[in-house]
Amino acid sequence: QVQLQESGPGLVKPSETLxxxxxxxxxxxxxxxxxxxxxxxxxxxxxxxGSIYHSGSTYYNPSLKSRVTISVDTSKNQFSLKLSSVTxxxxxxxxxxxxxxxxxxxxxxxxxxxxxSS
Amino acid sequence: EIVLTQSPGTLSLSPGERxxxxxxxxxxxxxxxxAWYQQKPGQAxxxxxxxxxxxxxxxxxxxxxxxxxxxxxxxxxxxxxxxxAVYYCQQYGSSQTFGxxxxxxxx
Numbered sequence: 001q002v003q004l005q006e007s008g009p010g011l012v013k014p015s016e017t018l019x020x021x022x023x024x025x026x027x028x029x030x031x032x033x034x035x036x037x038x039x040x041x042x043x044x045x046x047x048x049x050g051s052i053y054h055s056g057s058t059y060y061n062p063s064l065k066s067r068v069t070i071s072v073d074t075s076k077n078q079f080s081l082k083l084s085s086v087t088x089x090x091x092x093x094x095x096x097x098x099x100x101x102x103x104x105x106x107x108x109x110x111x112x113x114x115x116x117s118s
Numbered sequence: 119e120i121v122l123t124q125s126p127g128t129l130s131l132s133p134g135e136r137x138x139x140x141x142x143x144x145x146x147x148x149x150x151x152x153a154w155y156q157q158k159p160g161q162a163x164x165x166x167x168x169x170x171x172x173x174x175x176x177x178x179x180x181x182x183x184x185x186x187x188x189x190x191x192x193x194x195x196x197x198x199x200x201x202x203a204v205y206y207c208q209q210y211g212s213s214q215t216f217g218x219x220x221x222x223x224x225x
Contacts, residue, residue, distance in 0.1 A: 046155075046163065046206055048214040061213070062119075095162055103210040104153040106174060108162035
């Protein structure tokens with residue numbers, strides 16, 4: 001059974017870089033699939049951030065592309081998100097998920113709240 | 119970017135009733151590339167439907183999806199207490215976008 005777990009700082013200062021990691025268990029990232037990040041501001045809807053293949057091939061939301069970097073570490077079976085120049089608008093619960101055929105997301109991690117504040 | 123508009127915003131129903139949720143796209147969604155998710159408070163979304171009408175593994179058959187082009191529907195035939203939640207649609211035919219959600223609440 002595939003499980004995903006996000007980790008990283010819960011508080012980031014404005015203008016700094018948000019960094020999160022998603023650890024995958026029950027499946028080897030090297031075996032395939034894309035792996036994605038999605039976020040949800042408090043009380044709001046979902047926004048896809050970007051996805052990565054085990055080879056390192058990436059696919060980003062055009063509206064965030066200039067600030068996003070997603071990387072993969074197959075030796076640790078995890079992938080990571082960096083979002084630069086954050087503002088209060090980036091405050092959200094950040095989820096990682098398996099991005100099946102770059103189509104639907106299943107399963108999802110439990111999510112981690114990141115607050116941008118000085 | 120394809121914008122998904124879900125309606126109604128909130129649906130107030132009683133257990134045992136039928137729920138019909140709508141997801142309308144600003145342009146045609148190719149090959150019915152549409153999914154539905156359920157989200158309960160404090161939890162991550164859970165995949166219910168993909169390909170507009172295929173149920174994900176372990177999803178009860180009271181959940182069904184239909185539609186094509188720009189109009190899609192999620193139907194819950196008889197609401198169980200655990201079905202009261204927020205539901206999101208997602209299109210993956212052109213990049214990835216989500217609807218704003220429909221909350222199904224107990225009347």
